Amino acid sequence: WGPSRGCGFPLQAAWLGINIFLFTYYFLFFNRDERYFYTRAILGSALAWARASAKCLNFNSMLILLPVCRNLLSFLRGTCSVSALWWHGQHDRPHPHPHPHPHPHPHPRCRCLFGAHRPCMPSTVEYVAFTTIPGLTGVIITLALILMVTSSTEFIRRNYFEVFWYTHHLFLIYFAGLLIHGIAGLVRGQTEESMEEVHPHHCAHCLTQKDEDCSRKCSKDPEFGSIPAESWKWVLAPVLLYIFERILRIWRARQKVVVTKVVMHPARVLELQMQKKGFRMEVGQYIFVNCPAISLLEWHPFTLTSAPEEDFFSIHIRAAGDWTERLIDTFQQQNLEMPRIEVDGPFGTASEDVFQYEVAMLVGAGIGVTPFASILKSIWYKFQQADQTLKTKKIYFYWLCRDTGAFAWFNDLLASLEQKMAESGKADFLTYRLFLTGWDTNIANNVALRFDTATDTVTGLRHKTIFGRPMWNSEFAAVAAAHPRSVVGVFLCGPGALAKSLQKSCHQHSSLDPRKVKFYFNKENF
Secondary structure (H helix, E strand, C coil), X not given: CCHXXXXXXXXXXXXXXXXXXXXXXXXXXXXXXXXXXXXXXXXXXXXXXXXXXXXHHHHHHHHHCHHXXXXXXXXXXCCCCCCCCCCCCCCCCXXXXXXXXXXXXXXXXXXXXXXXXXXXXXXXXXXXXXHCHHHHHHHHHHHHHHHHHHCCCHHHHHHCHHHHHHHHHHHHHHHHHHHHHCCCCCCEEECHHHHHHCCHHHHHHHHCCCCHHHHHHCCCCCCEEECCCXXXXXXXXXXXXXXXXXXXXXXXXXXXXXXXXXXXXXXXXXXXXXXXXXXXXXXXCEEEEECCCCCCCCCEEEEXXXXXXXXXXXXXXXXXXXXXXXXXXXXXXXXXXXXXXXXXXXXXXXXXXXXXXXXXXXXXXXXXXXXXXXXXXXXXXXXXXXXXXXXXXXXXXXXXXXXXXXXXXXXXXXXXXXXXXXXXXXXXXXXXXXXXXXXXXXXXXHHHXXXXXXXXXXXXXXXXXXXXXXXXXXXXXXHHXXXXXXXXXXXXXXXXXXXHHHHHHHHHHCCCCCCCCEEEEEEEEC
């Protein structure tokens, strides 16, 4: 857990520690508290397991809404890079059928702890699960969670995004069921007044045997009260925060967006340049985009490719699914009237921190180059304006693509940056490497024939395209040797497999000596 971990490990350790504490504390509490003596006699250890799990469920339900509050996360990013955490909830299962237990079996007059002053209802699992409020809501919550979890797999998200999108709105049913779950007070404990009069230590045996001493000391029946519903106390603040978040999103989405320019790049990449009143952005941020002509409810995230210094904001959209295909077709076929676009954001990402490092390594895979387009454009403007506050002294840029067409729309920016830096006497500021991970025989033969030319055959840039994948150990070793006492920020926008490789390299090449080189890893997965 080296310096590349940031705040991720402390947050995970704190989350795990709180869950362990809650479960342990409430398990021991319900397993030992005398008020639940008779309840344990009926349910056995299931009472402690269920109630301890319920506390963990409440805690995780409180947290589960926070990662989707984008504005809150953008605010928190100013303190620490918020790592992606998966908050796992545990569901309070329906209370099972009574099991044999070492406590004496209660008399029929107090065995029915599930209701006061009424005939005992059947105690089968099926009856409790499908005829009581806690049982029905428990089943509904479980089904909602199963559907949300199964639709969250990578295969579903990438190939059937609409299924993932709509299924996840079952969280509304989940929270409604959670709030209702404990209202009926199905499980009860002995009241304080009853404990003083007929304490189970003195009177429990009197329920199964009668003698003169029992008639005198334990003449009254035990009385029971329900456990107060507590779920609402845990989730009230996050729910209100999320409601505020949704209202803010709706308000911002209704603000007018003007599409000023539409550019169709090679490899079926659509560029939209837009303007919106009051829009302010930083490098590497992203927005959510909706096109009502395609879907009123679907919002998709796109990284901003424009720089803060420009008077517009732009995104590049690659055809990668039904929604993006339809959006590209809509803008290609538009006649006089431009399709309406709604925008929510911008929101912060790890890439915002790039200018906090003296040395930065930027790694983009395919369309994952988009946040670095914003960064490099901003650097170009800073050089034009002779900005003396720029802390960054060196940038290493790596771009991995499967086909040559993907390079085309980014070449102009790199060429302009090369020229501007050469004119400013800072040609060494940017070192970039372009990697082509997929090619055919024609491309290879063409490159071999023109190997001695000054510019690259594939991109037309001064730096030659490298065929294959980067050897990250060599790249990191070279950066560490060139900057032996620097703090290096490593920024990735790419797939998870590449993130694991880079994270491993950051750990291996970071020195334990605080005076020597350290690599801090920041990522955006797609």
